[in-house]
Amino acid sequence: xxxxxxxAVYVDIIxxxxxxxxxxxxxxxxxxxxxVLFERTxxxxxxxxxxxxxxxxxxxxxxxxRYKTEFQSHEPEFDYLKSLEIEEKINxxxxxxxxxxxxxxxxxxxxxxxxxxxxxxxxxxxxxMNIDPSKTPGQPSSSSxxxxxxxxxxxxxxxxxxxxxxxxxGGLPSLRLPVVTSLETSLVARCRRVYAHAHxxxxxxxxxxxxxxxxxSADDLRVNLxxxxxxNQSFNIVDVKPTNMEDLTEVITSxxxxxxxCNMLAYSSSKGSIRLIDMRQSALCDxxxxxxxxxxxxxxxxxxxxxxxxxxxxxxxxxxxxxxSRDYMTLKLWDINMDSGPVASYxxxxxxxxxxxxxxxxxxxxxxxxxxxxxxGLRVATGSYSNLFRVLGASQGSTEAATLEASKNPMxxxxxxxxxxxxxxxxxxxxxxxxxESPGAEANGNGYDFTNKLLHMAWHPTENSIACAAANSLYxxxx
Numbered sequence: 001x002x003x004x005x006x007x008a009v010y011v012d013i014i015x016x017x018x019x020x021x022x023x024x025x026x027x028x029x030x031x032x033x034x035x036v037l038f039e040r041t042x043x044x045x046x047x048x049x050x051x052x053x054x055x056x057x058x059x060x061x062x063x064x065x066r067y068k069t070e071f072q073s074h075e076p077e078f079d080y081l082k083s084l085e086i087e088e089k090i091n092x093x094x095x096x097x098x099x100x101x102x103x104x105x106x107x108x109x110x111x112x113x114x115x116x117x118x119x120x121x122x123x124x125x126x127x128x129m130n131i132d133p134s135k136t137p138g139q140p141s142s143s144s145x146x147x148x149x150x151x152x153x154x155x156x157x158x159x160x161x162x163x164x165x166x167x168x169x170g171g172l173p174s175l176r177l178p179v180v181t182s183l184e185t186s187l188v189a190r191c192r193r194v195y196a197h198a199h200x201x202x203x204x205x206x207x208x209x210x211x212x213x214x215x216x217s218a219d220d221l222r223v224n225l226x227x228x229x230x231x232n233q234s235f236n237i238v239d240v241k242p243t244n245m246e247d248l249t250e251v252i253t254s255x256x257x258x259x260x261x262c263n264m265l266a267y268s269s270s271k272g273s274i275r276l277i278d279m280r281q282s283a284l285c286d287x288x289x290x291x292x293x294x295x296x297x298x299x300x301x302x303x304x305x306x307x308x309x310x311x312x313x314x315x316x317x318x319x320x321x322x323x324x325s326r327d328y329m330t331l332k333l334w335d336i337n338m339d340s341g342p343v344a345s346y347x348x349x350x351x352x353x354x355x356x357x358x359x360x361x362x363x364x365x366x367x368x369x370x371x372x373x374x375x376x377g378l379r380v381a382t383g384s385y386s387n388l389f390r391v392l393g394a395s396q397g398s399t400e401a402a403t404l405e406a407s408k409n410p411m412x413x414x415x416x417x418x419x420x421x422x423x424x425x426x427x428x429x430x431x432x433x434x435x436x437e438s439p440g441a442e443a444n445g446n447g448y449d450f451t452n453k454l455l456h457m458a459w460h461p462t463e464n465s466i467a468c469a470a471a472n473s474l475y476x477x478x479x
Contacts, residue, residue, distance in 0.1 A: 014456060014469035020095035020103075023461045026065055027105060028474060029090025033074035035107055035189075037118065038065040062478045063465050069118065071189035074109045086111050091203060096228065097212045104192075106215060110202040113217055115193035115228060122182040193231040198224050205255040211262040218255035223267060225279075237285050238267065238277065253368075254313050260320045264289075272309035272327055276336060290339045292323070294332070304356045304365065312368035317377050318461070324380055326371035329353070331382050333394060346392050348382060352448075364450045372459040372466070379464070383454030386447075387470040404477065406454050406470040 011032030018027050026038040042064040077086040089109055096104035102119035201219040208215045216237070217224050223238035238255075242248050250271040258264035263279045275288035296305070308328040315324045322343070323334045329349045332342040352359065359365040364385075371382040379400070383389045387407060393400030457468035464479040 009472065012472035014472060014474060016090045016093045016107075017456045017458045017467055017469050017474070018093045018095060019458050019460055019467065020098075020105075021461055023463065023465075025068070025095070025103060026458075026467055027093045027095065028469065029073065029093050029107060030472070031087070031089040033072055033076070033088030033090060033109065034070055035073045035090065035093065035105070035116070036070040037068040037103070039068040040064065041066050063460070063463065063476070065476060069187040069189065071116070071118075073107045073114055073116065074112065077111075079111075092206045094206050094208050094215070096208060106206055106208070108203050108206050108217065111196065111199060113195040113203070113206060113226075114191050115195070115231075116189055117192050118187060118189045120185045121188050122185050124180050124182050126178045126180055193228065195226055195231050195234070198234045204253060205267075207255060207257040207265070209257050209262045210260055214262070216255055216257060216265060218252050218267060220251040223252065223255050223265075235283070237279060237283070239284065239286070240269075253311050256314050256316055256323075258320050259316050259318060264320075266314060266316070266323055268311035268314045268325060270310040271306065272311055274311065274314060274323060274325060274334065290336065292334045292339050292342075294341055294345075304360065307360070307365055308356070313370040315371055315373055317373050318375050319377070322373075322377065324371050324373050326369050326382050328365060328367070328369075331371055331380060331390075331392070333380065344394060346380070346390075348384060348390060359450070362450065364453075367453055368455060369453075370456050372457055374459050374464060375461045381457060381459060381466055383457055383468065384448075385453050386449045387452045387454050389454050389457060389466075389468055391466070406468050406473070406475045 011030060013031045014028050015031050016027075016029035019025070020027075024040045024043070026040075028036045028038075030036070040063060042062070073090060074088040076088045078084070079086060086109065090107055091110065092106075092108050094106045096106060096115070098104060102117050105116050105118070107114050107116065195217070199217065199219040199222065201221055203217055203219050205218040206215060213228055215226050215228065217226065217234075218238075221239065221241040222236055224234040225237050226234045238252070240250070240252060250269045250273075253268050253270055255265060255267040258266070264276065265279070266274055266276045268274045271293075273291060273293035276290040276292070277285040277287075278289045279285060281287070281289070311325050311327050313326045316322070317324070321336060323336060325332050325334065325342075326348075329347065329352075331346040331348050333344040335343050356365060369383050371380065373380050373394070378393065378395050378398075379391055380394050381389060381391045384403075386405070388403055388405050391400075391402045391404065452470065454468055454470050457466060459466055466477045468475050468477070
């Protein structure tokens with residue numbers, strides 16, 4: 001029975017989700033500090049011959065992920081110097097490059113980042129002892145085996161065969177040696193590194209570099225650069241903390257490495273801007289290479305303007321040409337070669353504008369929705385309330401827009417003309433999507449359940465599959 005979020009156990013609520021680069025593994029983290037791994041099983045032959053596989057119809061086969069293993073990544077801690085309780089909730093998970101058949105990943109809570117290695121290990125056992133006295137000539141048989149201690153010597157002195165045993169006349173018919181057998185394999189998760197004591201504020205992002213050796217971590221005011229093999233030292237590359245904290249006007253909300261160029265990264269702010277920086281320019285990247293922000297419309301400023309402008313998540317496209325950003329109201333796509341404005345803007349929560357006061361009162365206006373792009377760059381997706389999420393066409397002229405519900409019986413809220421497959425993201429021009437953002441709800445947002453929210457989602461790197469988390473449930477959608 002599907003549990004409602006009100007009845008769900010707090011620690012079981014999923015707080016992070018991530019595919020690896022191959023798309024064969026999926027990791028989720030929850031508020032209880034656990035990391036759960038899933039493995040794709042439908043692309044394995046499972047002993048089917050090539051001739052049989054060619055005869056089978058694979059056109060309707062959907063991706064299938066099965067539970068692989070889980071481990072406790074973080075435990076609750078208490079900072080006695082600051083009298084601050086640090087919860088075990090997993091904020092972000094990032095996969096690292098696999099090696100020697102082992103999986104590697106980074107996980108972080110508010111303060112501590114950990115580097116995990118997950119590997120299959122065979123459990124070996126000695127299946128036979130050297131001598132079985134019950135079958136040896138001249139020795140009495142025993143109905144029950146005597147107790148044995150760890151070093152192989154029997155605890156009962158009456159069964160001390162080594163001291164009493166003597167070779168019978170003619171010798172033994174056979175000499176039985178110990179046989180070591182592998183009974184089964186077990187997945188073992190081991191923490192390789194712990195990166196701690198580098199952030200004064202809560203960590204909101206971690207991101208791997210394309211060089212496979214470094215990663216960044218970001219909190220509200222700083223971005224640090226780490227080497228995976230060095231846990232006791234990091235380099236501060238971005239610091240927006242003012243000399244006087246009263247002069248603080250914006251904070252860092254998300255940070256992401258460029259997928260191809262290891263010297264470039266982007267970070268977003270609470271003022272709705274994205275800064276692209278190049279680490280080759282200086283050790284401390286206080287100055288940005290490019291600034292992406294949309295000018296405020298005249299006469300549109302209100303009490304909620306800065307709150308709803310805060311960017312909650314950014315993602316690079318697979319080729320690194322575009323950046324997708326999500327603020328409370330909209331989803332925007334930016335070309336890193338054009339900083340005059342977004343090439344596409346999708347209105348996600350515009351229908352909630354009349355209810356901003358109520359959303360502020362119940363703190364829903366501070367919800368941080370994630371966003372994702374398809375591997376081919378033709379579609380984008382983001383979550384909303386009532387466990388709904390939107391999939392939108394990103395190619396030029398596309399009118400594709402679908403609203404789906406994350407549940408056991410999902411209902412497609414909107415079906416429009418599919419995107420033109422001949423178009424690619426590289427031919428995109430600036431466009432704005434307006435109109436009815438969510439046909440399934442009333443125009444003023446009264447049909448929404450603001451306690452059920454779909455915050456976390458990830459797109460498969462090579463297929464049209466989306467994994468999304470609603471409370472303590474994980475859903476997979478395939479098109």
